[in-house]
Amino acid sequence: MSDVFDIMEATVAGIHGAMRRCELTCAELVEEYVRRIEAYDRTGPALKSVILVNPEAPREAAGHDRTMAGGGPTGTLHGIPVLLKDNVETAGMTTTSGSLSLRNYVPDSDAFIVKRLKAAGALILAKANLHEFAIWGESVSSVLGQSLNPYDLSRTPGGSSGGTGAGVAANFAAVGIGTDTINSIRSPSSACSCVGIRPTLGLVSRSGISPYSLDQDTAGPICRTVADAAIVLDAIAGFDPDDPATAWSVGNMPASYASCLRTDGLEGKRIGVLRSLFGDGPEHEEVNLAMKCCLDEMKEAGAEVIDVDQPFDANHVVSEVSVHLHTLRDDLEGYLDGLGAKTAYRTLEELADSGEVHPGIVDNLRRAASLGRDGDEYRRRTIRRLVLRTRIVKLMADLLLDALVYPHQKRLVVPVGEPQTERNGALASAAGFPAITLPGGFSRPTGDAPVGVPIGIEFMGRPWSEGNLISIAYAFEQRTLFRRTPPFVPPLPRRGPFEL
Template sequence: MKTSYQPAPHGPGQHAPFSVVEATVAGAHAAMRDGTLTARQLASRCLDRIATYDQRGPALRSILQVNPQALEEADRIDATAARNPSQALAPLQGIPVLVKDNIECAGMATTAGAECLRDNRSANDAFVIQRLREAGAVVLAKTNLHELASGGETVSTLGGQTLNPYDLGRTPGGSSGGTAAGIAASFGVLGIGTDGVNSIRSPASANSLVGLRPTMGLISRAGLVPCGLTQDTIGPITRTVADTALMLDVIAGYDPADPVTSEGPGHLPASYAASLDRDGLRGARIGVLRSFFGSQDVHRPVNAVMQQALAVIAAQGAELVDIEDAISPDALLASTLVHHYEMERDLDAYLSQLPPGVPVRSMQDIIAAGGVHPSVAGTLATAVALSEQQAEYRERMQRQHTLRQWLRDLMARHRLDALVFPHQRRLVVPIGETQAERNGVLASATGFPAIVIPAGFSAPQRNAPQGVPVGLEFFGLPFTEPVLLRLAFAAEQALLARRPPHSTPALE
């Protein structure tokens, strides 16, 4: 799926270029305003990094395809800016975005990492991509994912195994691990992922990033290759909370093609970015969900990072309330999730609308073709069997309703602004192992929002000279994204835990 791109050397006598390593929207826009950066330069420098590090060097294998029109898109943005030099920059003007390849981008294939979808060339943009383009963003590349977004390790028949840039022997989490590894390595400034169970927050945690799973109904899923639409969401993966807020300002909103978004308009603030407050933890009441922490030796690295992070959060004026209720994330995973019950129905509805050249029209066609990654074959067979279990499906939907009510009561009883816990009780797993002990189920089983931020790193290891990233998750009630962003931003500014990976240093 790769589109060839070779780095362009910087000529002698040129000014030192804007560094894309750890670049933010604000930093890029400041450089554009003072005339030292163009959209084309920004896109080109990100493409240089992809060419240098994605298939060569550490060979992260995070990118499935580069947008062949990316530089032309950047040129059009620059030309428009040159004709209107006094006009304010658009919200994401010239900002390169990495898009998980289960989201449709016009003129590019939407493969979900599957060989059988290699020729699924999209005629239209998904709603979120349309919004990003309208805000001036450049779709730079489509990223690898766990095939069909059906696992947590980010391996696919088209992209192979994506590596964690902090420890090349570990997975990057999943299923949005290609987006996360690429954003961690500064292959783009902003990223888009999807989350059915853990799939935005898991790779954010594993790559020292910010990942937001929005309230169900806040962001349209139109143009998404679905796994189960009761739980599927789309959301930002970025290096900073501020950039997540800026993205949310652009992509949140009503879309008639996704009726669930009719829930959102009454809850949209004038600006999510206005929620950011360095003193946002002061006076907050945050419940520490103790049952979401492990108690064995394997959990010590995560617990040590979390203990230090919670101490910093408390020092910023938050009141931490220990929640000792016996709520088991593993029991919830086993009893409340419905995506496998819905997968055949929702995936078939998507596949039935694909262009004539695509050889599959149903999940049964995918199974019959036999070309999916081995880690996915069992999931598809399970989904076919569960699609007939309507009584069990209804029971699980009822358990989700009960969980929502329980969480509302818990947070009211303790007067909480949010809950907090490690996204993953143990470090992200080595390549070849199945992802274990992730805590994303509360948000995925309820449709409530959650955000992961960098909490710190484990002690350095032989394959991880910086240590392995650990992510902290804030969880809230529906449409409290402004509250979560306020808490997350204040915690981020106090912790300063984000570090770029040594495996992909600056090229400039």
């Protein structure tokens, strides 16, 4: 690897440029990411973000290098190492969903989105930790334990895709994939100064992914830049015959999401500020201050920022509108049943009694076991979801809004051992609408957080408006450049010419 190339904060475009200039090979890139994982994920700060490194990654990287030498890249993600949440199936690698109950499960085939990533030239570098079965937001599992935030080791990285968020933030891979049922892509993106996209329900396939709620589940990118997130979304979006919901994507996608990257993407846009999703206590001060700076930057970039006085309440959405617990039994038990002899468990009750799940999810498993789509409460919530969808789009139509904006989390991401509270992502997930979270600043530095704790800003739009959201987010990102490298995972010393 040339001394010119710096792996820290490397982007897809930067990696490809270095490869074309013969400053970097895919094999060298994989080696350097694995070095970082070995140095920082089990030792040093011990982030516990990575469950498994792909043992075939060096061999696959060598194949990518031969392809490059023989005529150039095979796709938009050629040779790009991906950190994949471990509820996404990978042929030949365990897919545990963070649970000891599935520690020996090796799928026979890749999930649809993994096939799409590989078709674009990517390689799966590693599988990331998650909150077990993606059931909550602290990113703790029976397989690996608690993942830590690389900006403040006393805090969680958000969740449930916290291993992906922490690992991507720590430069353990070029890009990452998470899943999102309520907050789970955007929470770690907010907490780890990353960019996360929750797509419109139906844009990205869920086949081959352990489900929480097929009414609300989706997969999406977690990256360090908006541009990389757009490139990854291009690779994974689109129709999958095995996921009927993706039929809605046909005719609703631009030619390329990467083509929506515009530095003037805020100019002339009308952005509605959902003031009801801000806090008003002392614990909210740091986030509110950061958001004020964000809104000022939008105005200076030519956006019209409009305060919206509508009583949206994310906690109410979770407790009274979201159907996640009412679908978990049907969807997860259906998935387990499909695994056949590869798992000893078929029901939520069996999992709860197994001793092979983290104690923190047992109550939710037992509660969900008594619920289902056949209940009156599920039907009531389904109607409330439709009402919420209409309420949001009517608000945007009445005020001629291009997007809505709010802090992803009203307060800083919580310390380890506390429940993840005051997140606002449920509004988009219960409605099935797209949202993008990206760096919105940092709290004041402390001894535990030398550069501060990341604060995420979230934009939400109408269904199928990912291109518009990417344009807005890219303009905001390029104007502010808030992201910083985590302090606890610095660059490693370069290897000498005779080191193996």
